Amino acid sequence: MTIRSLILFLLLLAVNPFTEASVWAASVLKAINRSDESTYWQLYLHFDQLPGFQLSTNGRRVDVELLDTTPDPFLPSLAVDDKMIKATSNTLKTKTILSLYFRYPPQKVTAESNKETAMLLLDVLLGNQLSASYPELSTKLQGVSVVKRAGGDALNPVNISPYANNWPSFFTDYEAPLSIKPPPAFHLPPFPLASALAPDGPLTAWLPEEIQTLASNGKWNQVSQLLREQVALQPDERLKERLVLTYAEALVRAEVYREPYFLLQRIMIQYPDSLLADLAHVLLIYQQATRGDQINAYYELDGLLKKMGQKAPFTDSLPLLLAELALVAGRTVDAEKQLAGMHPAQDTPLWFLRLMRQADLLYVTNEKVKALTAYLNLAARTPMLAADPMSLAFFSDCLYAAKRFPEAAKRYMLLADLLNNRPDQDMALFRAAMAHLRTPATEKKARIDFQQIQDAFGQSEGGVRALIKQTDLDFAAKRIPPQEALSVYGKYAAAGDAIALREEALFKQALVNALSEEHAPSVSQCMELLRGFQSGNLRTEATALLIQQLPSVIQQLVKEGEYIKALVLAKQNKKIFARGWLDPNLLFDLARAYEHLDMADQAAQTYQYLFEVTDEGHKEKIYLPLLQSLFAAGGYLQIQEYADRYHLRYPNGPNRAPVLLIKARALYASGQADKAIKVMTAANSPRLPELELLKGRIFFESGQWRKAIETLEQPDVRRMLAQHSMLLALAEAYFQDGKDEQAAPLFQQLASGENGGEQARYRLAQIEAKKENKQQALNLFKELAEKGKDPLWTKLAREAAAILDMQQR
Secondary structure (H helix, E strand, C coil): CHHHHHHHHHHHHHHCCCCCCCCCCCEEEEEEEEEECCCEEEEEEEECCCCCEEEEEECCEEEEEEECEEECCCCCCCCCCCCEEEEEEEECCCEEEEEEEECCCCCEEEEEEECCCCEEEEEEECCCHHHHHCHHHHHHHCCCCCCCCCHHHHHCHHHHCCCCCCCCHHHHHCCCCCCCCCCCCCCCCCCCHHHHCCCCCCHHHCCCHHHHHHHHCCCHHHHHHHHHHHHHHCCCHHHHHHHHHHHHHHHHHCCCCHHHHHHHHHHHHHCCCCHHHHHHHHHHHHHHHHCCCHHHHHHHHHHHHHHHHHHCCCCCHHHHHHHHHHHHCCCHHHHHHHHHCCCCCCCCHHHHHHHHHHHHHHHHCCCHHHHHHHHHHHHCCCHHHHHCHHHHHHHHHHHHHCCCHHHHHHHHHHHHHHCCCCCCHHHHHHHHHHHHHCCHHHHHHHHHHHHHHHHHHCCCHHHHHHHHHHHHHHHHCCCCCHHHHHHHHHHHHHHCCCHHHHHHHHHHHHHHHHHCCCHHHHHHHHHHHHHHCCCCCCHHHHHHHHHHHHHHHHHHHHHCCCHHHHHHHHHHCHHHHHCCCCCCCHHHHHHHHHHHCCCHHHHHHHHHHHHHHCCHHHCHHHHHHHHHHHHHHCCHHHHHHHHHHHHHHCCCCCCHHHHHHHHHHHHHHCCCHHHHHHHHCCCCCCCCHHHHHHHHHHHHHCCCHHHHHHHHCCHHHHCCCCCCCCHHHHHHHHHHCCCHHHHHHHHHHHHCCCCCHHHHHHHHHHHHHHCCCHHHHHHHHHHHHHHCCCHHHHHHHHHHHHHHHHHHC
16 A cells, blocks of 8 residues: 555656655645736735745746745646746755746736735736837836737728718618629621631622611511522522521521521531531520520530631631620630630721720729720720620719719610610619719709609519618608608518618618617617628628627616626627627626626626726726626635735725625635634724624634624624624624623524524523523523424523423422
């Protein structure tokens, strides 16, 4: 057994960082705790009895020499971090040396000891880059701090949002992202494609001039009818092939689908691996693109041109069509490559068309300023822009983005005409109305425009946008009450077709509630937006509005006693707290909520977190509620540390007395009554009735009757005895000290009560017995024995009654 104990002892020495423990040392280092603040770092050393110590600093190193001290063998090693980067210890026969290494040389190191609690506090004013670079300045100024730039503020949505300081402007100024991207007028090589077929010859040899004239005027239905007749009359099979292809081409250009589709398919099957089949394939691809399948059309045309290689006709037209398909399919690099490879003659339609598509490419790649310059130059030289829906839409948006609203309005009206009875007409009209709204001269007209759009397009996206904007303007001008605006926004927040509109309507709901001081529903709606629109456009605004309202909502919940709701709401928004976007004072409300729910640990943790986020000038007020929470949570050792830190930081602080009271109570509660007495009787200890009461309790419990009486009979303490159930203690102290005359009235006062009543009645009987009032004493003992409920006092009363009864016989 002895050998096993020796082995265990040696193993403990091997794994413990504090080696070579001296079993004969006078003091034992029992615990080490640390605490961090923004500029200070504290180390708390707890002993069984306070040893002598010496403190020295050398650059980044701080040595604490503990005389005649050994560490507890189970003491854990100190954790290191970016402030204190290394810790070592060396235990010699007569002392233990702790060496601490900091990232920067400390600016100031002090040590405070408390003999009553056997604790040593090492207080370090941390160094930083500035103090390390200018040590003389640090010495003269008694410490310098690196100013924390408001990095969190720079990212704070309240500072980022342009509306946070004037929320009503959101209704008039904000516009949800709007995208009008109609397909372009895809380019086909010049009519007829069959002119590329061999053998070469004059076009009039197989295509009458009348048809050519109609084609040049875009009268494709008439062209197709005449070509149908020509196919039937043409005896030459080669020319008939050309006419059949040209007839299908005219139908395609006339936007007929079914007949040319099957006709072109038949040509490809009947004449495989021929230019005729390839041209038919081009027309099929074109038809596919005009019907909305531009992505597959791009890949098919790309494959076809690669297959045709150098033999491909229309060397500029077909690459242009491929570039258009690439542009619409989102393959901007391929589009740029195709456009760069074209070499049309200057000032020809194909040359202008290439310029227009290059401007489109700039727009699609988000270079709107360059795109606008290109569109303006092009518009001054050719009417081509007015005939292409995609380019006109892009041009209009560039003008709108550049705040050239009158010009934008005109272009959007042209676009609406171009898109008559086609998708996006409602959106073009809405954007034109918005451009009118942004132009002072046409602002009133815009209101009429919005109403007309609602009437004409109903529940389409453009119609809904017009209704929402009309509601915005009416609410901002106070022409409608908040409830009416909420009704409109609520409808489209729940059932709007477009994601951007649902997000916008939901946020405007939250904003109307916020401006109407309905903060709780507004907060709920902001949180709903942040949950439901992870990539939304209004997340910054929703977060800003949430930040501005969350403190008042939580404070109101705490005030109303809705503590669980307050804590749940705070937890749901913990990221906002963590980023420092809320006033730290709100944490006081949360801590109080925890306290009311008897969640003392969480309350204490909240107060401790406040030390990390609160500036030095406001930390003093944190100590008292923190100590109260720690006491409720049973954190008695931490109470001693924080209380000592408070007295070190604020020797004349306004909460000096209550802090000392909690410290004394913690010592008493942890079974260290002797240390509690030392703290309360120290020369610098303030006098407080509550401290005196605790002192009297300890004197009483330790049997120091005279001291208990002297303490508890003080007038201001005497008034508190009944409230704190200490009246019995004073009465008992009087009795034990032989002062029956003073004890009797107090026992009589207590005899009828439940708290100590039976003990008081027993003592009264004893006092009567001392006075030789035997019969009175006997009656009191018998009454207690018969009617008492406490087993101890009823038993003692029976025994005393029996003795008196025998004596009287």
